[in-house]
Amino acid sequence: MAPASSCHTDSMAFDAPIVGNTHQIRTIEAFDADEHAHNLTDWEQSYDQITRGHFHGALAELHLPQMQVFRERTSQAVRQSCCVWPDAFWFGLPEQSDQTRINGRLAGEHAIMVRPGACEFELVTPPDYAIYGIVIRREALWQAAELSGCRIDWAQLTGTEVMHVDSSSRASLLQTLSGLLQDGGGCTDRDLRQQVLVNALLALLDTRAVDSAVSGSFQRRQRIVAKARDLVLAHHDQAITVPRLCEQLFVSRRTLQYCFEDVLGMSPMQYLRLIRLNGARRHLRQASSKSLTVQDVAADWGFWHFSQFSSDYRKLFGQSPSESLRQRSH
Template sequence: MQSPPLPTTALRVIEARDADEHAGNLTNWEQCYDQTTPGTFHGLLEEMQLPDMQVFRESTSQGMRQTCCVWPDALWFGLPYSAQATRINGRTATPDSVLVRPGHCEFELVTPADYTIFGVVVRQDALRDAAQRMGFELDWERLSRAEVVQASPAARRQCLHTLHALLAGDAVSATDPQHLALDALLPLLDTGVVDSAVRDSLARRQRIVAKARDYLLAHHDQTITVPDLCQRLFVSRRTLQYCFEDVLGMTPVQYLRILRLNGARRDLLRKPDSAVRDVAADWSFWHFSQFASDYRKLFGHSPSEARQHGPH
């Protein structure tokens, strides 16, 4: 994925009724969303493209496990607006946190229902120029490895206020919007303490969860149980439980069910000629009535209605 050219100021607002449709609406990102809480999905994206930046506000009605990757030669900064906790690569962010990830580097977010986050993606050379212009000194090596910045609450509130005004169009006519966004962002990085340390124990749990996910996806047409995973990953049931609860905030059984249901949902949309029962069986749902019930509970509609609710 090459660093894309960004147009001059352009604001767009787009809604979605499907998690994957919503994931694909964010310009120049590679994303995959799994819905984790029950109910119909509604996503709202408000996005502004600037010459060297992307500013957006994303709202999702249901809990999500997100795999994300932004364009190269850039840095992404996420400012959760919801009081509920956000997990980034298994770490729980505090209410005053600023999330940070470099471009061309896949990361994971786990977010709750009724969630809103503001995001800023900026080319690294533009951020350097702005820092030099404003007299800020940034630790670039640590920043590029960070996942969380603990910022000044006052600076964070001011940044959120500025981003909100930009997306509402309140500040665009009288001021250069890119300078305005950079001027609000840089104080967070200058006064914050970059926390790039990931405990060895957490890193190990992240690896175990990632291996479990890869194995489940590779064998989605087979009935995989928790003991099967334990045997495959050479861990005890208690260890596996701790890993999933620490990294994803859910049990292995809950995650296995959610993963399979989201996989079936995608195939129902991508394979319109396939029978619903065949899709269910391909994701190891052998009792169709139970599959239909679980599907409706998670997504708010039946499997047979999925194609009506999906992307058009």
């Protein structure tokens, strides 16, 4: 997996986005984190559940001529790998932003997150979380900014992750988004709905203050965490230990602990276990062979003590591994 915020090249295959093909508000629920990740149209995503209990996700999504608008709810804390279609910008407005991490950085209050299309980024979100999202084609945003006289520093907008904005402008945009996703904002004209939303977005961008650049030391911590994840996934049939991670990454145990706590808000041991449990769940739910057993999957993800695996699995996901296997996709 590519490190967080790495951008795809033009050779990467993306389906053509369907923005503009429908005018209905689409609502969908899911009871598995990774299943929920795939419900958002034209995104490349995978989710790992972090906190314990049954998962419930809800999505309300609306497509306008040059935009995609959505509200997403998740009941459990989730680690998200996200990438939106090219030639677009994503703007994310959490309803409660103080506990959101984007590429390891806390967004803070009165913030809006932004990422360009075809550029992978990572979110870590808390339980009982809701976020509004806007994806707008770059050309449409540029034209609207020109018409309104709003000057946008495109290089800065592409390079930043967090913008601190005027609280009243942010509240106004959230109110506009809420209305659109409940009843279309009382308007059936898609072009007019888009114009209203773009105007609210531009008003917010006019008040923005871009977060300071990421320090070199924080970038190093991000790279260490990304390399640790790559190592775990590349050798998922082995129970990789913290000492082995330290040896492979050429860091001390204290440094590794600090990197994980600073970037993800958890210890390396917690992270290793969560990644492997989520990998096992994905394997169980996507299994195509009828002869596959829970024991096979446990072993394939480095869990050799089956009773402990079953207990940890049930605590995290609120169901047994065998129940997940019975719910697999067909």
